[in-house]
Amino acid sequence: MEQPSASMRIKSYFASSVEQAIQEARQELGPDAMLITSRRSAPEARALGAFEVVFGLQASGNQPDNPPRPAALVPDFPSELQNLRAQLEEIKSTLQVRSHDPSPTDVKELLAHLASLDMSPGAARELVSAAVRVRDQHSPQQPGATLSLEAHAEELVSRRLRFAFPIQEKSQEPGKLIVFVGPAGAGKTTTLVKIAIREFLANRLPFQIISLDPYRAAAHEKLRSLAGIIGAGFTAVSSIEEFVGAVEESRGKSIVLADTPGYSPSETGHAEEIAECLRHISNKQVHLVLPASMRRDSLTRCIRDYAGFEPDCLLFTKLDETDSRGAILSTVLEADKPLSFFASGQNIPEDIEPASASALLESMFRKEVVEAVSAA
Numbered sequence: 001m002e003q004p005s006a007s008m009r010i011k012s013y014f015a016s017s018v019e020q021a022i023q024e025a026r027q028e029l030g031p032d033a034m035l036i037t038s039r040r041s042a043p044e045a046r047a048l049g050a051f052e053v054v055f056g057l058q059a060s061g062n063q064p065d066n067p068p069r070p071a072a073l074v075p076d077f078p079s080e081l082q083n084l085r086a087q088l089e090e091i092k093s094t095l096q097v098r099s100h101d102p103s104p105t106d107v108k109e110l111l112a113h114l115a116s117l118d119m120s121p122g123a124a125r126e127l128v129s130a131a132v133r134v135r136d137q138h139s140p141q142q143p144g145a146t147l148s149l150e151a152h153a154e155e156l157v158s159r160r161l162r163f164a165f166p167i168q169e170k171s172q173e174p175g176k177l178i179v180f181v182g183p184a185g186a187g188k189t190t191t192l193v194k195i196a197i198r199e200f201l202a203n204r205l206p207f208q209i210i211s212l213d214p215y216r217a218a219a220h221e222k223l224r225s226l227a228g229i230i231g232a233g234f235t236a237v238s239s240i241e242e243f244v245g246a247v248e249e250s251r252g253k254s255i256v257l258a259d260t261p262g263y264s265p266s267e268t269g270h271a272e273e274i275a276e277c278l279r280h281i282s283n284k285q286v287h288l289v290l291p292a293s294m295r296r297d298s299l300t301r302c303i304r305d306y307a308g309f310e311p312d313c314l315l316f317t318k319l320d321e322t323d324s325r326g327a328i329l330s331t332v333l334e335a336d337k338p339l340s341f342f343a344s345g346q347n348i349p350e351d352i353e354p355a356s357a358s359a360l361l362e363s364m365f366r367k368e369v370v371e372a373v374s375a376a
Contacts, residue, residue: 009057014041014049021053033057106149107132113150117364118296119326123333127153154365158357160333164285164313164340175251175283177258181274181309182289183302184262187317190346191289192259193226197349201230206254208233212243212274213261223259226348240277247281263305275308286311287340291318296327303335313337316355319344325364 011029015021018038025033038053045052107128114124131152178195180188192209200207209227211234213219220236227234233254237243243258250256263271278286288311290299303314314337316328332339342359345351353359 010036010054011056012052012054014045014052016050018051018053021049021051025053025055029055029057110149110153114326117326118324118330120296120330120334123330124326127156130156150365154361157329157333157361161357161360162338163355164338176255177247177281177284178255179258179260179278179284179286179309180289180315181260181286181306181311182262182315183291183305184264186262186289186291187343188262188289189223189226189259190348191315191317191341191343191352192223192257193230194343194349194352195341196232196257197230198352200255200257201232208235208250208254208256210234210243210246210250210256210258211236212258214239214270214273219261240273243274244277244281271306272308275310278309285313287313287315288337289315289317290331291321292316292325292328293318293321294327296330299327299331300334303331311337313340315340315343317343320351325360328360329364 011025013021013025015024021038022035025035033055034057036054036056038051041048041050041052110128110131111124114127115121119127128149131149134152134156135149180192182188196207196209199205209223209232211220211223224234224236233250235246235250237246247256247258260274261270278284286309288303288306288309290302294302314332314335316339319325319342339355339360341352342355343352
């Protein structure tokens with residue numbers, strides 16, 4: 001990369017090291033060329049090489065397209081040369097001290113691994129960059145100095161994940177309303193019953209189930225049947241007014257679990273009616289139920305479509321139907337919402353567990369990585 005000058009010919013050389021760039025310049029310009037400066041490449045030129053060195057030769061009149069090597073040297077600048085030597089020594093020392101820096105191969109391999117898990121490119125780059133920074137901060141004597149880049153990434157994710165409190169611990173007071181919202185086919189009804197058995201029936205806490213669907217009269221029947229099997233109180237409501245009345249009637253004596261219909265993107269008007277109603281009800285917890293088998297872009301769209309319900313936490317179902325947990329992780333990190341439960345099958349009440357970092361990350365990172373992070 002050449003720059004015209006009235007007094008000298010100046011050219012930049014890019015390479016992976018200062019020494020390599022100097023060697024290339026000497027080969028092209030000859031021993032008379034003078035090293036003017038060296039520095040790390042600017043972000044927009046980093047693809048050409050990690051370091052840039054600038055050489056100069058004294059100009060002699062108008063330069064042709066391929067000028068011969070000038071015989072004269074650029075005037076000597078002792079102080080500049082001394083500063084330049086100091087910079088080179090500092091760069092050399094830094095590279096030696098930080099010999100544990102991750103190689104580009106480590107970074108590429110981890111990015112490719114996260115991409116294979118359907119993690120968004122942006123979230124993957126952010127995570128890997130953060131992992132590199134953390135490992136850079138460890139001296140060889142610190143406990144985490146020997147951890148791999150993948151282990152640092154797993155540890156960073158574990159720290160960022162948040163989890164909702166167990167329902168029964170937050171919901172022992174009568175009148176607590178727990179609402180399940182989400183797209184059609186996400187498994188809200190089955191999940192509600194699993195949680196009802198696990199969290200309330202097993203702990204002998206009184207609860208009432210309400211099925212709200214103002215538009216499909218037959219939509220209540222599955223939940224009515226399941227509620228009858230477990231011996232739970234059940235109320236079917238077909239309007240917002242009936243729903244508010246049923247909640248108020250149950251507030252003084254039991255916890256209320258409410259099932260809501262799933263909506264397509266074209267039914268946002270109907271969804272807003274229920275969302276507006278919920279915004280005026282206090283002492284509630286809203287779980288946005290999402291199928292883990294859904295594509296990453298669809299999960300992102302669902303979170304956007306159901307933002308009006310102001311969900312307190314995310315609940316993922318159908319984990320048994322996907323091996324790509326990266327989409328879940330991307331969605332959770334982007335939404336910045338706590339996780340409540342993971343469900344993985346139709347068995348009631350067995351196929352559900354409180355969400356945890358280990359349940360999400362063990363299938364994303366190697367077992368030895370998880371164990372290494374735990375040991376550190």
